[in-house]
Amino acid sequence: MVxxxxxxxxxxxxxxxxxxxKVSxxxxxxxxxxKDIQVKYFGRDPVSGLMRLSRKVLQASPR
Incomplete structure (x- = not known):
């Protein structure tokens, strides 16, 4: 929870x-x-109304 x-x-x-x-x-x-972490807010889910958040989009892509 954030x-x-x-x-x-x-x-x-x-x-x-x-x-x-993949993280368990x-x-x-x-x-x-x-702990403070950075996340990106993508708005609300149109069906459930819940917030859509992501931490992985802020990271550099693996090579």
Whole structure:
């Protein structure tokens, strides 16, 4: 879960959007509760209304 702003309800950042490679748990990347990370906001899902977030689009593509 990611809090974008204080007072805002947290949004889900799916495991598939954490990194370019497959990750089973955020701790594999050193991400812990309370750690600041950068994510990109893609708007809201038109069906569910939930926020769409991604961390992997901000990373350089693997070579």
């Amino acid at each position: 809090s974008l702003y204080s007072g805002m309800p947290p949004a889900l950042l799916h495991n598939s959007q954490l990194d370019q490679r 748990h955020p701790s594999a990347l050193g991400i812990e509760v309370g």
